[in-house]
Structures are given as C-alpha cells and as structure tokens.
C-alpha cells in the first residue's frame with residue numbers, strides 16, 4: 001500500500017477522469033496445494049547454427065531463418081496483421097507458448113509502426129517453462145534491432161511464479177498477460193475475447209499436449225465471432241481438431257523451408273460480448289481502492305467520475321503517509337497467497353510506472369523484512385519457500401548471521417539492533433523455558449530485486465519505523481513487538 005497512488009492520480013489524472021468532491025458529512029503442516037505447480041524453468045540452449053533449441057522437447061523454438069521473420073510471416077500475416085489494426089480499438093491476441101517472446105515483440109513492433117495511435121494491443125500468452133531473466137537476455141541479444149523492446153520486456157518480466165502476470169508497456173497501449181503454467185489448466189481460468197490466436201507450442205509430434213482437443217475447445221470458448229488463428233503446423237490431427245472445435249481452416253504457403261502453414265477463422269457464435277460503446281463509470285470513494293479503479297479505467301479510455309464525501313482524496317484509511325506492501329504466503333498456497341502475490345508484483349510494476357511518469361518517489365526499493373517469531377514460524381516460512389520453489393527475486397530466507405556480515409546488515413546500527421533483539425530472545429527463553437529461534441535470527445525479505453543485497457536496508461524509504469510499527473499493530477501484535485525492537 002502506498003499513498004503515492006493517490007498523489008499520483010491527483011497529479012496525473014487523465015482528462016477523462018474527473019474527481020467530484022462532496023462536502024464533509026495453527027502450525028499444522030498442510031499438504032502441497034494441488035493447484036500450485038512450481039515453475040520448472042527452461043534453459044537457453046543454441047544449436048550449432050545459433051537456433052534456440054529446447055532439450056526438453058527436442059525441438060527448435062523458431063525457424064533457423066529467424067524468429068522475427070517467422071513471426072511476421074506465420075503469426076502476423078497469417079492473422080491479417082497489421083492490416084486489421086486500422087481502428088481506434090483494442091485487439092486481443094492469445095498465444096500458446098510464450099518462449100522468449102519473439103512473437104509478442106514482433107506484434108508490439110508492428111503495432112508501433114503500422115497502426116493508428118488509438119489501437120491498443122492485449123497480448124495473452126501461456127508458458128509452462130518460462131526462461132529465467134538471464135537466459136531470456138541471451139535469447140534477446142541475438143536481435144539487437146529489438147533492443148529497446150527487449151529491455152523493456154525484461155525490465156518488467158515477473159519472477160517465475162505460477163499464475164497470471166500482467167505487464168503494461170507504452171503507457172498502457174500494450175498489455176502483456178503472461179500465464180505461467182500448463183496451457184490447459186491456465187487457459188481454463190482465462191476470461192478473454194480473442195481476435196486472433198498464435199498457436200506456437202512446438203511440433204505436435206514432439207509436444208501433443210499443446211495440441212489437444214481440450215486446448216482447442218478452450219480457444220473456441222475464448223474466440224470472438226470471426227476470430228482468426230495461425231500456426232506453422234499442418235498436421236492432420238491439428239486440422240481436424242481445430243475444425244471440430246469450430247474453426248474453418250485453410251493451408252497457405254509456409255515460412256522458409258516449410259511448404260505450408262495453417263490459418264483459420266472461428267465460424268461459431270463466439271464468446272459473449274459486452275457492449276463497450278458507452279465507456280462511462282462512476283467510482284464511489286477516493287481511497288486507494290477507488291483511485292486505483294478510476295486510474296485503471298481511465299487508462300483504458302473510460303470516462304470516470306470519482307465521488308468522495310470528504311473535501312480531498314485519502315482522508316480515511318488510505319490517508320497514511322506511507323505503507324508496507326508484501327505478499328502473504330501459506331502452506332497450502334491458498335487464494336489469499338495467490339491473490340496477494342499477484343497483486344504485490346503488479347503493484348510494484350505499477351508504482352514503478354507511476355514513478356517514470358514523474359509521480360515519485362512512490363515506493364522504496366528495500367523490500368520487506370519479516371522476522372520469524374519462533375522456531376515453528378521459521379520452519380513454516382522456510383518450508384513454504386522450499387516447497388513451492390519460490391523464486392529468489394520474490395522472497396529469500398536470510399540468516400542474520402550471514403546477512404550481518406554483508407552490506408547494510410553489517411552496519412554498526414544493525415549489529416546493535418540484532419544484539420538487543422537476541423538479548424530479548426534469551427530473556428524470553430529464560431522466562432518460558434523454550435528456544436525462541438532455532439538458528440539465530442531469521443528474516444525473510446520479500447520484494448528484493450536481482451542485484452540487490454540479500455537483506456533489505458533498514459531505514460530506507462519504505463521502512464519508515466513508525467509506519468511499520470503501525471502496520472504490524474494492525475495485523476499482528478507479535479510481529480509488531482519484534483519490529484519495534486529493530487526500528
């Protein structure tokens with residue numbers, strides 16, 4: 001949470017967003033969640049001719065004649081793009097297989113070059129084995145002509161956490177929704193109205209999972225009337241499967257040494273449509289929730305009236321000068337964990353974007369330091385991190401003794417605090433007769449970014465002592481006590 005949201009909205013309101021101010025008036029271990037499958041990342045490996053290759057699937061990611069050229073011929077032209085981007089409207093592409101993102105990058109570049117400024121692109125892509133950031137960089141460096149876009153993509157690329165990740169580019173004109181997980185279950189959770197499909201899941205013979213009837217049925221569910229599709233494969237099972245799902249398919253000239261490719265058009269009624277001609281909304285309440293809704297709607301081109309009973313925004317709970325933001329992890333990776341993790345990552349990206357717009361500083365870079373209450377709490381947190389293979393750029397278990405030797409944790413101020421804290425723990429042990437910490441002081445840093453020290457810097461902007469104390473008080477008295485000892 002951060003009131004920078006509210007300040008940012010005030011400072012950068014879209015002309016379409018108007019503010020109307022009214023006068024005042026247990027520790028039991030749960031089994032691994034069946035819904036949560038930790039991400040198994042891909043590794044960038046290149047053939048002798050430099051083509052990106054998957055050892056897992058024994059197939060190449062794109063033609064040896066170039067991923068970008070293939071993207072243009074097969075996926076863009078095969079779907080009638082960029083010619084169809086001729087209106088001030090939004091266009092949704094659903095892709096199976098994000099890989100290194102070349103189809104997305106090609107679509108983004110084509111949109112910039114060829115379409116009216118009002119056209120907005122929403123690119124949704126599902127990926128079971130995403131590349132880690134360093135591997136992604138190795139894939140991208142072979143395409144220097146894309147440097148500006150690839151750097152932006154990597155700048156917002158999420159930690160490899162299963163689920164939905166939404167990224168915005170070009171001031172919201174381009175949205176990328178990444179679904180990290182297996183295509184079938186992920187697509188089942190997707191609500192979208194697709195104008196076009198890029199089917200790019202390796203050769204059907206190598207990866208039949210991506211060409212199943214279940215997937216085709218999901219594509220049909222997501223398709224707008226007349227939605228198109230394109231893919232490089234003309235395998236009989238794919239032609240029949242797509243036809244049975246309601247797509248009229250035809251073969252066209254393929255790319256490079258592929259003689260043919262497949263294009264199609266959805267012939268069914270399509271997913272339910274929502275009338276979008278009248279884009280006006282009223283939002284009641286100018287706290288964090290209301291201003292965020294208003295800002296997101298306004299960025300999508302809605303006309304928003306924001307109604308607030310006080311003379312100014314953020315006069316109630318959202319009126320704190322700053323706040324602490326972190327995901328809440330659980331042993332069964334429940335809905336709360338899924339929601340707060342996705343929301344935390346989204347909010348981080350959103351706040352960074354607001355800062356780039358000149359609204360900053362909205363958030364600090366330090367991350368959040370959570371102290372284990374006792375041995376059980378430490379075990380629980382460590383088990384969560386290990387069991388779900390939580391990525392290190394999201395959360396790290398930090399041993400204070402190690403951390404204390406490095407970076408800001410090694411400062412005299414930190415050492416004094418640690419000593420005070422440990423003295424407190426020993427006193428508790430004497431009182432209660434059981435150890436408070438099993439392995440010394442343990443901390444978990446949420447939100448740490450790559451390239452930063454393992455432990456966040458106490459006393460950075462986001463770690464203002466009084467704010468943290470208040471938050472912890474609101475949530476958990478035990479934690480609050482520990483915080484106070486450290487701040």
Ligand SMILES: Cc1cc2nc3c(=O)[nH]c(=O)nc-3n(C[C@H](O)[C@H](O)[C@H](O)COP(=O)(O)OP(=O)(O)OC[C@H]3O[C@@H](n4cnc5c(N)ncnc54)[C@H](O)[C@@H]3O)c2cc1C
Pocket residue numbers: 001284285286287288289290307308309310313314315316317318319320322323324325467470471474
């Ligand atoms: C001391 C404190 C510290 C906190 N620290 C943190 C933290 O560190 N991290 C964190 O994530 N959360 C924190 N929270 C919680 C967080 O602040 C709230 O969850 C959040 O601000 C709620 O935002 P909201 O927009 O839903 O509600 P509010 O900020 O309460 O906004 C609701 C708005 O609606 C208006 N309104 C209501 N009814 C009407 C009506 N009929 N007509 C017109 N206007 C109306 C109100 O006037 C108000 O402006 C903290 C809360 C407190 C109190």
Ligand SMILES: C[S@@+](CC[C@H](N)C(=O)[O-])C[C@H]1O[C@@H](n2cnc3c(N)ncnc32)[C@H](O)[C@@H]1O
Pocket residue numbers: 042060061062067096097098099100101102103104126127128129130181182183184200201202207209210
């Ligand atoms: C040909 S590559 C995609 C290339 C990508 N479109 C690009 O532009 O770089 C196929 C991708 O499908 C992914 N994939 C394979 N099986 C999958 C599945 N069951 N669910 C989701 N993604 C899968 C692979 O990990 C791989 O990244």
